[in-house]
Amino acid sequence: MSFDAFLQDWFGYTIYFIAYIAALGAFGCSSIFWLRVLTIFSSACFVVYYYIIPADPLWLDIFSEGALVVINAAMIALLWYREKSIRFSEEEKELYATIFSRFSPFEFYKLIKVGKWQTFEPEDVLTKQGKKVPALYFIYNGEVNVVVDGKTIVQLRDGYFVGEMSFTLEQAANADVIVSVPTRILYWPQDILQDLLKRNPAMKNAVEAMITQDLAKKLRQG
Numbered sequence: 001m002s003f004d005a006f007l008q009d010w011f012g013y014t015i016y017f018i019a020y021i022a023a024l025g026a027f028g029c030s031s032i033f034w035l036r037v038l039t040i041f042s043s044a045c046f047v048v049y050y051y052i053i054p055a056d057p058l059w060l061d062i063f064s065e066g067a068l069v070v071i072n073a074a075m076i077a078l079l080w081y082r083e084k085s086i087r088f089s090e091e092e093k094e095l096y097a098t099i100f101s102r103f104s105p106f107e108f109y110k111l112i113k114v115g116k117w118q119t120f121e122p123e124d125v126l127t128k129q130g131k132k133v134p135a136l137y138f139i140y141n142g143e144v145n146v147v148v149d150g151k152t153i154v155q156l157r158d159g160y161f162v163g164e165m166s167f168t169l170e171q172a173a174n175a176d177v178i179v180s181v182p183t184r185i186l187y188w189p190q191d192i193l194q195d196l197l198k199r200n201p202a203m204k205n206a207v208e209a210m211i212t213q214d215l216a217k218k219l220r221q222g
Helices: 003-008 010-027 032-052 059-085 090-098 105-113 164-169 190-199 201-221
Strands: 116-120 125-127 135-141 144-148 151-156 176-179 183-189
Touching: 010 032, 032 059, 059 105, 090 105, 090 183, 105 201, 135 190, 151 201, 164 190, 164 201, 183 190, 190 201
Parallel strands: none
Antiparallel strands: 116 183, 125 176, 135 183, 144 151, 144 176
């Protein structure tokens, strides 16, 4: 292609370049919402390109890209409807606003749905050193002691996970974790949560990021 020909059709080639970049961006998105938005934008640009650049419009390509626009727009509308219809408790609203904001409302709803709320009493044992940890725990309100070989090494309060290393590495607990005051906890049975995250890679990435952040906080604390 000569430079003069490019200048003559610069608008069309610019549209193609933008569409291509948007498509690449969609492949790199971990958020399903933005993946669909970028796909719609990319396909719409391709529709314009296939209509104005060839001598005759490429109707098959136009219809196929147009179908992608319609399908993804419908899925965004469905996602919006699902999220608007979700209702959270006051505790769950606070958690979503402060800790779990990495998730979309619908992802957080799925996470909450497989979790269980419970108020634990003093001396309740969450994990036992050397034993398999049954769940991933999140302290909503309260306090626990982390005990290694009979010695308390740290106290964990609101906003910390318990059992995250066992969950991530599938290994036995490296400490006893014992409740010291009445403590409100949200927890997920490990096998159920693992199954959920296997089916939802974006949620898996979000949980792993939260656990990494939690471990960093614990290192700074102790």
